[in-house]
Amino acid sequence: MHMTLPYPARIALLILAAIIGGYVFTSAAMIFFSAILPMSRTGVLVMTALLSFVVYCAAIIWVFAVRDVGRAWLGLLLPSIPMLVIGIWLTETV
Numbered sequence: 001m002h003m004t005l006p007y008p009a010r011i012a013l014l015i016l017a018a019i020i021g022g023y024v025f026t027s028a029a030m031i032f033f034s035a036i037l038p039m040s041r042t043g044v045l046v047m048t049a050l051l052s053f054v055v056y057c058a059a060i061i062w063v064f065a066v067r068d069v070g071r072a073w074l075g076l077l078l079p080s081i082p083m084l085v086i087g088i089w090l091t092e093t094v
Contacts, residue, residue, distance in 0.1 A: 005069065013069045021076035022059035028080035029055050031087035 005013070030048045037044050063072040 010069060014063055014067070014072060017069065017072040017076065018060040018063040021073055022056050022063065025059050025076040025080045026052050026056040028084040028087065031091070032083040033087075035087045035090035 030052050033051060034044050034048050037047060039047065059076060062075065066072045066075060
């Protein structure tokens with residue numbers, strides 16, 4: 001059974017997904033990218049800082065393109081977990 005949310009509640013949850021979920025996704029992606037990019041530490045820092053703006057903006061656009069609260073949260077959090085685990089694992093092994 002699919003529960004329909006009132007419009008203001010759905011928009012509020014999408015905004016939270018865009019802000020919080022987008023931040024979590026972007027952070028996990030930057031940890032992952034910093035572990036796999038073959039550059040100096042300074043180069044990786046600059047590259048991930050610049051790339052984070054693109055990833056966060058894309059995550060926010062994606063949340064509102066999906067327009068379904070459950071899919072928005074799952075679409076951001078499910079890929080974040082493997083990226084975070086792999087990124088931390090690669091960082092620890094180097």
